[in-house]
Amino acid sequence: MATVAKDFSIEEKLTAVLTLQKIDSKRDEIKTLKGELPMEVNDLEDEVEGLQTRVNNIDSEIASIGEYIESRKAAKKEAEALIKKYEKQQDNVKNSREFEAITKEMEMQELEMKLCDKHVKDAGVRMQETQHSKLQSQSLLEAKQEALAAKKEELDKIIKETEKEENELTKNSEKAKEKVEERLLTAYERIRASYRNGLAVVPVLRDSCGGCFNIIPPQRQAEIHQRKKIIVCEHCGRILVDNDLNESVKA
Incomplete structure (x- = not known):
């Protein structure tokens, strides 16, 4: 006033x-x-944060795909174990009805194994695509981080050189x-x-x-x-x- x-x-x-x-x-x-440096730094910080979030989400997706692949492999092993079990049971069947029932169960488990193989293969393709996407995002993130570091260094240098004068001018302006x-x-x-x-x-x-x-x-x-x-x-x-x-x- x-x-x-x-x-x-x-x-x-x-x-x-x-x-x-x-x-x-x-x-x-x-x-x-200072020019547009403060705004550029803010924009780059937002971009870095967004890219880091994207990389984190991709890492989560890769982990999820990995867990799914392991679960399908485990399911295949279970099917293999059941087939071996049914093969032993076939040696002790009492009639053709039991034999046919066991044979159908074995066929079901064989189909399950093939399905598990397909799931693992499809998930492997998705894993490769996701890992490629991560490499692209990571590369872009590193480039943005380098640009941000350079802009910050430039801005910090200007601030360091002018801070004292700017503070003094602000006080003088108010006076x-x-x-x-x-x-x-x-x-x-x-x-x-x-x-x-x-x-x-x-x-x-x-x-x-x-x-x-x-x-x-x-x-x-x-x-x-x-x-x-x-x-x-x-x-x-x-x-x-x-x-x-x-x-x-x-x-």
């Missing part, structure tokens, strides 16, 4: 808001230096806001939010607005130079200051 006394002169008000602009512009330079008239601060923040470059206060350079570069009429320039009222560009709405004041104010 601005706490400026209402009897400050226009020049003092302009100086205060221009100082704030200079500080915020330096903060913007640091953000520009500068306290010296700007409340209505002027509201207008400043509204205008600043309207433009990607964050410029709400600009000087008149070569007879033109320093924001939109439209020509400023001579009479208007004279009024700006007098610093007796706050004047905004009729084209872009930015607050205008004369270049002498702009040069004299430092962040």
